[in-house]
Amino acid sequence: MYKYDNYDHKIVNERVEQFRDQTQRYLAGEIADEEFLPLRLQNGLYLQRLAPMLRIAVPYGMLSSAQVRKLAHISRVYDKGYVHFTTRQNIQLNWPALEEVPDILSELAEVEMHAIQTSGNCIRNTTTDQFAGVARDEIEDPRPWCELIRQWSTLHPEFAFLPRKFKIAVCGSEEDRAAFLLHDIGLQLVKNDAGELGFEVFVGGGLGRTPIIGSSIRKFLPKQHLLSYLDAILRVYNRFGNRDNKYKARIKILVKAWTPEVFAERVEAEWEHIKDGPSTLTDTEFARVKSFFPLPQYQTIDGADSAKQLATTASDNIAFSRWLDRNTQLQKQAGYRSVTLSLKPAGVAPGDVTDKQLETIADLADRYSFGELRATHNQNVVLTDVVESDLFELWQQAKQSGLATPTIGTINDMICCPGGDYCSLANAKSIPVAEAIQRKFSDLDYVYDLGDLELNISGCMNACGHHHIGHIGILGVDKKGKEWYQIQLGGSANKNAALGKVLGPSLSRDEITDGIEKLLDVYVENRIADESFLNTYQRIGIEKFKERVYASTT
Amino acid sequence: MPQLLKDNRVIEDSWTYLAEDAQSLPDGDLLLSYAQWQIFSDQIEAHRGNVGVVIEGNAEIEDIIEPLLKLPLIAINFPKFADGRGFSVASLLRDRYNYCGEIRAVGGFIRDQLYLLSRCGFNAFKFIEDIDLSEASKSLEDFSETYQVSADQENPLFRRR
Numbered sequence: 001m002y003k004y005d006n007y008d009h010k011i012v013n014e015r016v017e018q019f020r021d022q023t024q025r026y027l028a029g030e031i032a033d034e035e036f037l038p039l040r041l042q043n044g045l046y047l048q049r050l051a052p053m054l055r056i057a058v059p060y061g062m063l064s065s066a067q068v069r070k071l072a073h074i075s076r077v078y079d080k081g082y083v084h085f086t087t088r089q090n091i092q093l094n095w096p097a098l099e100e101v102p103d104i105l106s107e108l109a110e111v112e113m114h115a116i117q118t119s120g121n122c123i124r125n126t127t128t129d130q131f132a133g134v135a136r137d138e139i140e141d142p143r144p145w146c147e148l149i150r151q152w153s154t155l156h157p158e159f160a161f162l163p164r165k166f167k168i169a170v171c172g173s174e175e176d177r178a179a180f181l182l183h184d185i186g187l188q189l190v191k192n193d194a195g196e197l198g199f200e201v202f203v204g205g206g207l208g209r210t211p212i213i214g215s216s217i218r219k220f221l222p223k224q225h226l227l228s229y230l231d232a233i234l235r236v237y238n239r240f241g242n243r244d245n246k247y248k249a250r251i252k253i254l255v256k257a258w259t260p261e262v263f264a265e266r267v268e269a270e271w272e273h274i275k276d277g278p279s280t281l282t283d284t285e286f287a288r289v290k291s292f293f294p295l296p297q298y299q300t301i302d303g304a305d306s307a308k309q310l311a312t313t314a315s316d317n318i319a320f321s322r323w324l325d326r327n328t329q330l331q332k333q334a335g336y337r338s339v340t341l342s343l344k345p346a347g348v349a350p351g352d353v354t355d356k357q358l359e360t361i362a363d364l365a366d367r368y369s370f371g372e373l374r375a376t377h378n379q380n381v382v383l384t385d386v387v388e389s390d391l392f393e394l395w396q397q398a399k400q401s402g403l404a405t406p407t408i409g410t411i412n413d414m415i416c417c418p419g420g421d422y423c424s425l426a427n428a429k430s431i432p433v434a435e436a437i438q439r440k441f442s443d444l445d446y447v448y449d450l451g452d453l454e455l456n457i458s459g460c461m462n463a464c465g466h467h468h469i470g471h472i473g474i475l476g477v478d479k480k481g482k483e484w485y486q487i488q489l490g491g492s493a494n495k496n497a498a499l500g501k502v503l504g505p506s507l508s509r510d511e512i513t514d515g516i517e518k519l520l521d522v523y524v525e526n527r528i529a530d531e532s533f534l535n536t537y538q539r540i541g542i543e544k545f546k547e548r549v550y551a552s553t554t
Numbered sequence: 555m556p557q558l559l560k561d562n563r564v565i566e567d568s569w570t571y572l573a574e575d576a577q578s579l580p581d582g583d584l585l586l587s588y589a590q591w592q593i594f595s596d597q598i599e600a601h602r603g604n605v606g607v608v609i610e611g612n613a614e615i616e617d618i619i620e621p622l623l624k625l626p627l628i629a630i631n632f633p634k635f636a637d638g639r640g641f642s643v644a645s646l647l648r649d650r651y652n653y654c655g656e657i658r659a660v661g662g663f664i665r666d667q668l669y670l671l672s673r674c675g676f677n678a679f680k681f682i683e684d685i686d687l688s689e690a691s692k693s694l695e696d697f698s699e700t701y702q703v704s705a706d707q708e709n710p711l712f713r714r715r
Contacts, residue, residue, distance in 0.1 A: 007711055010699050018696045022666060035664050038636060121636070151701045151711070157673035158645050158704070161638025227710075238642045239612075273650055278709050279702070285712040 001062045001372055002147045002292040004112045011154065012109045015116055019043050020102035027099060042122055042160065044115030045101055046424075053422065054093045054101060055118040056108060060128045060146035060170075061089035061375040065362035068373065070111040072358035078104050083358065085343055085351040087415055087466055088167070089127050089375040090118055094422055116154055121162045121249075123153035123234070128170045129177040130376040131338055133293060134331040134384045140189045140197060142172030144289040145226065148281065152227045159234045163241035164249035166234070167206075179377065179493040181205045181214045182469060184251045185233060190220065198222045203233060203263065204255030207463035211499045212252045215260035217267060223286075225271075227279045232271035236263070296370045296385050301335025306388045313392050322444065323395050323406040328386075335388050339369075341381040341398055342405040342413065346438035349431045350416040351379030360401040368394050378415055380408065411453045411520075412438050415466050419459030419476065420483070426459035428476025428483035433457055433512055440513045450520060453533045456491070469493040471534045472519060473500040474512065485512045489519070489545060490537050504546050518548045557687055559668075560656070560678040562694060564687040567680065569606065569627070579605075585629060588618065595621075608660060611639025615646060623653055630676070632661035641674045648675035648705035669696040675705030 004012070019039075026036045040047075044055035056071070071091060075083050078100050084092040096104055108114055117124055126149045128142040129135060149168060153159075159166075169180040172189045180186030186202035199221045205214025221229050233251075242248045255263045314321035329338045341361060344350050353361070361381055365373045368390050369383035376382055381403075386394060398404040407413050414437065417423065419430030434457055441447055456470030460477075467473030473488035485507050488500030507515045520533075522545050527536045537545070555566040569583040572590055579594055582603040586594065591607045598605050606627030609615065622628060628647060630640040640659065647653040658678035659671055668679060672694055681690070701711045 005715070007699050007715065011697065011701070014697045014699075031666075035635065035666070039666055121638075154701055155670075155697065156702055157670040157700075158641045159638070160670050161636055161641065161667075235642050235645075239639055243637055243639075277703065278713060282712065288712075288715070 001064060001143075002059070002289070008112070008151075009109070012112070012114050012116070015043075015114060015155070016102060016105045016109050019105060023098065023102055038120055038161070041120035042117055043101075043105070044118035045098070046119065047098075051095045052098050052101070054096045054104065054115060055086065056091045056093070056113060056115050057118045057125050058090050058113075058375050059150045060126055060132070060143055061130055061377075062143065063373050063375060064111075065365040065371045065373070067111045067113055068358050068362040068365070070107060070113070072355040072362070074104055074107055075358070076355045082352055082354045084349070084418065085353070085375050085379045085381070087377050087379060087417070087464060088125055089130075089377055090125055091375065092418075094418075119165075121164050121166075122160050123156065123162075123166045123168065126150055126153070126168045126170065127178055127183075127377060129173055130374045130382045131177060131329065131331075131384070132172060132374075133295070134333065134336070134338055135173045135175075135177075136330060136332045137174035138172055138332065139174070139191065140172050141290075141293055142170040142178075142189060143293050144286070145170050145172075145187070145189070145223075147289050147292070148226065148285070149230070152230065152279075156234075158231075159238055162234070162238055163243045164246065164251075166237070166251065168230075176493070176495045176497075179466070179469065179497070181495070181497040182207055182211070182466075182493060183214065185230070186214045187226075192220050196222065199226060201229065201233075204252040204260065205497075206250055206252045207466060207468050208250065209247055209461050209463075210250075210252065211463070211468040212256065213497050213499070214252075215255060217260055217264035224281045225275055226281060228274045228277060229267075229271055231274060231279060232267045236266045236270055240266075295333075298333050298336065298385070299387070301387070303334030306335040310388050310391065317392075319399075319406070320392060320395055322448070323399075323404055324391065326406045326410065326448075327404065327408045328391065331384070333385070336385050337388055337391065338382055338384045339386050339391070339394060339398075340376070340408045341383065341403040342408060343380050343403070344407060344413050344438070345402050345405045346412070346442060347435060348402075349418070349421075350414055350434050353381075357401050357403060360397070360403065364394060364397060378413060380413070406444070407447060409452050409454075410447045411441055411450055411455050411472075412447055413454075414438075415454070415456040415470070417458050417464035419457075419465075423459060423464075425462055426476060427461075427478035428459050428485065429509075430457045430459040430465060430474075430476055433474060433476075433485065433509065436509075436513050437516060440517065450523070451530070451532055454492075455516075466493070467491070468499045469497065470500065471532075471537070472516065475506075477506055479506070483509055485509065487512075487515060487519070487549070489542055490534065492534055501542055503542065504550055507549075515549050519545050522548050558658075558678060558680040559687050559691055559694075560658075562691060564691070569604075571608075585627070588613070591622075606656075606658075609643065611637055611643055613643065615643055619647070619651055623651055625655060627656040627658060627678075628653065629658040629660045629680075632659060632663040634662045635664045635667060637662075641670065644671070644675040645705055665690040665693050668693040673700065673704040673706050 046053040169178040169183040171180040182205040188200040201218040202214035374382040416434040420426040457474040458465030458467040469491040475486040487503040491500030608629040
């Protein structure tokens with residue numbers, strides 16, 4: 001993965017000192033609350049319901065084992081011994097003390113980490129596919145491009161006070177695993193007819209209160225122009241985005257108001273002035289950044305032989321075989337798999353891990369995965385490049401640490417925001433709902449029979465839990481001080497991205513799991529052969545689901 | 555005389571705003587709103603003293619900037635510090651229009667923005683409140699290295715590494 005040189009170290013260290021000074025001046029009463037607010041947000045620090053929350057950047061989800069050990073140490077020394085993996089591939093500490101945050105940042109800087117721009121109205125962490133570099137359907141490894149964007153966006157002088165937050169995702173494969181159409185900018189790596197690499201550029205996607213799927217504004221942007229084109233988009237947005245109403249301030253509202261065609265014209269006009277300037281990327285820089293993402297030293301493995309042996313091991317052990325089936329993925333390299341360590345055992349907030357588990361994850365990465373791992377936007381951890389013959393051993397160790405819940409991609413692998421238990425924006429709790437669902441659907445045979453099913457829970461309409469794009473989405477709403485839950489159906493985050501439709505009136509906390517069960521009954525009764533929940537819904541529509549859920553409650 | 559931060563030094567501010575109801579231009583260095591500048595444009599030639607114009611972050615500067623480029627001072631107003639449009643306006647003045655005069659930040663910007671403002675081409679800072687300017691000027695030095703191209707850095711880091 002990317003390694004800092006002296007320049008990167010200097011910038012991150014100077015950011016730590018800048019924030020230390022700002023924190024001291026704030027604590028001394030020299031900076032007003034409303035002025036400190038964006039300063040701390042730009043460094044990932046929220047003042048939450050119970051305590052501050054610090055969001056640490058994990059650029060495009062990549063972590064080294066050394067970084068994970070440092071996070072374990074930080075969570076133990078400065079927090080309560082656990083951390084939370086977010087839906088933007090970042091990591092949150094829920095209980096740090098404000099006055100200790102500069103020290104935490106300083107420790108993070110030692111392992112080339114920071115909290116720069118993890119919140120606030122600025123360019124946030126760039127996200128991508130957790131299987132980057134190993135996915136079988138990959139066109140090009142997106143990580144060097146993410147790193148180039150990370151450096152370009154870090155402390156960009158012109159775009160630190162945008163109308164609203166700004167998120168960029170890069171997709172390097174055929175399948176979309178980065179939800180890039182639901183980002184302010186979504187970049188799809190493509191090759192043109194001449195075989196040259198470039199990007200199709202989408203803008204104006206996003207979740208939140210007004211979910212919108214991004215529009216293509218340029219079919220092919222030659223790779224060397226990436227940064228100047230981003231500059232042009234951001235400059236148009238910074239100047240003309242709505243600043244009067246924060247709910248109309250995202251770029252998607254501007255793109256919709258102008259139409260994508262007009263927006264594209266404005267960007268192209270701006271870009272004309274800067275396109276061949278010094279920000280044009282050079283071959284030297286491509287080569288430099290690419291060199292940080294080499295293929296590991298793979299052994300030559302007879303794929304067929306390895307698969308056969310694995311099948312034999314699995315046939316003796318049903319639990320291992322289930323895990324193999326749900327929690328591992330084939331790679332483009334024969335004899336290797338990517339393993340998803342589940343952070344979703346029932347009874348734990350989705351995405352939470354303890355310091356001990358972090359250390360186990362670091363050990364597993366060192367032993368089996370070349371010392372690297374990835375955070376996923378589904379709030380799990382992926383170890384890539386695991387030799388198939390190591391899988392059984394890895395599974396046993398992961399299982400011992402509660403990291404092998406064999407439910408990846410099922411209803412129990414839900415995405416869930418911290419909700420009303422922690423977040424001051426939330427209208428309702430989300431973690432207890434996730435837990436109730438996991439407890440209700442604890443029969444693994446039933447869960448497997450349901451197959452691939454994405455269930456996403458957000459505690460408010462800001463949609464951190466991505467409820468709009470869950471096959472089943474649950475949105476917490478507040479009605480006269482009571483928590484209610486709206487159900488949405490049919491959302492999806494792949495290249496045929498779709499936003500969920502509201503099923504009907506919201507349900508109370510007591511009714512929600514029964515409601516979900518009824519949805520699943522309708523699916524099981526109506527599905528044809530191996531049809532997924534989403535496909536069945538798309539075929540039969542929302543009515544049957546609606547009738548069943550509301551039949552007995554009215 | 556009031557003070558401001560300019561070119562990293564605390565200096566006396568010789569400029570005054572033209573009164574809203576002014577009927578003519580009094581002698582001295584005057585800051586005019588863009589509307590005033592339009593009204594008094596035929597008197598500027600004969601004015602005894604300098605004239606500068608204050609523009610807003612939302613100005614469509616492409617349409618208005620040409621005649622302003624010969625002025626010694628263009629001020630950009632921040633209605634509040636979180637309104638970052640002025641950063642783009644200053645960048646355009648320096649990069650696209652090669653404006654070499656003083657670009658002054660006025661209005662609600664704050665000390666902790668000084669470094670980024672200066673990178674976008676601002677070289678003078680007039681705070682609304684009376685603050686310790688030499689203390690504040692430390693924020694101009696928050697960083698000694700930077701990734702991007704900007705008004706004060708013609709090559710991105712990747713061309714200098």
